Amino acid sequence: KAGVTQTPxxxxxxxxxxxxxxxxxxxxxxxxxxxxxxxxxxxxFLFEYFSETQRNKGNFPGRFSGRQFSNSRSEMNVSTLExxxxxLYLCASGEGRTDTQYFGPGTRLTVL
Amino acid sequence: QQQVKQSPQSLIVQKGGISIINCAYENTAFDYFxxxxxxxxxxxxxxxxxxxxxxxxxxxxxxxxxxxxxKQFSLHIMDSQPxxxxxxxxxxxxxxxxxxxxxxxxxxxHLIIQP
Numbered sequence: 001k002a003g004v005t006q007t008p009x010x011x012x013x014x015x016x017x018x019x020x021x022x023x024x025x026x027x028x029x030x031x032x033x034x035x036x037x038x039x040x041x042x043x044x045f046l047f048e049y050f051s052e053t054q055r056n057k058g059n060f061p062g063r064f065s066g067r068q069f070s071n072s073r074s075e076m077n078v079s080t081l082e083x084x085x086x087x088l089y090l091c092a093s094g095e096g097r098t099d100t101q102y103f104g105p106g107t108r109l110t111v112l
Numbered sequence: 113q114q115q116v117k118q119s120p121q122s123l124i125v126q127k128g129g130i131s132i133i134n135c136a137y138e139n140t141a142f143d144y145f146x147x148x149x150x151x152x153x154x155x156x157x158x159x160x161x162x163x164x165x166x167x168x169x170x171x172x173x174x175x176x177x178x179x180x181x182x183k184q185f186s187l188h189i190m191d192s193q194p195x196x197x198x199x200x201x202x203x204x205x206x207x208x209x210x211x212x213x214x215x216x217x218x219x220x221x222h223l224i225i226q227p
Contacts, residue, residue: 004155033214043156043201045214056213090155098208101215103148103155 001027004093004104012110018079021107025072025093032074033101034066037088046089049074050097078109086111115139118202118218126226131189133221135202138183142204146215147176147187150199159187159200163208192225199223 005024013019025032034046045058049068066076072093078085088108092101118135125131137145143164148156162169162176162185169176175188189196199222203215 035215042219043203043215043217045216048214058214092155100146100158100161103157105153105155 004091004102006089006091006104006107008107009105010108010110012112013081014112015081015083017081018077019081019109021076021078021089021091021109023074023076023091023093023104025074025091026102029093029095029102030072031094031097031099031101032068032072033092033094034074034076035090035092035103036060037090037106038086043090046076048097055097081111083111085109115216116202116204116218118221120221121219122222122224124224124226125192127192127194129192129225131192131196131223131225132186133200133202133223134184134186135204135218136182136184137204137216139204139206139216140183141206142216144205144208145176145178145185146203147174148201148203148217150201150220156201189223192223194225194227197223197225 007022031050033048037043047057052068063079068074088106090106092103094101146161147159149159150156160171160174164180173190178185199220202218205215206213
């Protein structure tokens, strides 16, 4: 099976803009989670989607949002970008909500 | 509040030696403890995971030791090889797999295996 794929792999935006990142889970996986990875804060949980519904959310401002489609693909949106949003955004998928999470390669977002 | 503390931050081990990375957690509701390995430019990959009903789990050269009373767990890499050079993250979550509540990660250990 193909692994988790994320597009784009690299992105450069300026402050105030918004960005949408995409994640395609492993075929058959229905749970998708998003994480932010920065050198200072490490890996932090953003949110989890299952059956097109956000089931859980980490401690991030409302500028961070997401959605999941009927084919389990997920998108993550960040509005009004700030310099501190520069990070590697990782998507992980699992067969179900209590199954092992497999990570994609991430999208490297740079905010100038 | 950092719920999972990982040490050391960096580690240099000679080829063939044992690499040991330690983690401590605070939330007693955690019941799933995985270790992830991450190479530059890649996402974290699951190495091995343990639940609190066992004190040790071994898979090949990788062993997790778990001490529930001390709320600590560690990763041992036996016969360390240069290909093991990577960043290692411990994590914890409530519920199996870490998908539902999300994984709480340690800050990572940058491991270098010298030939």
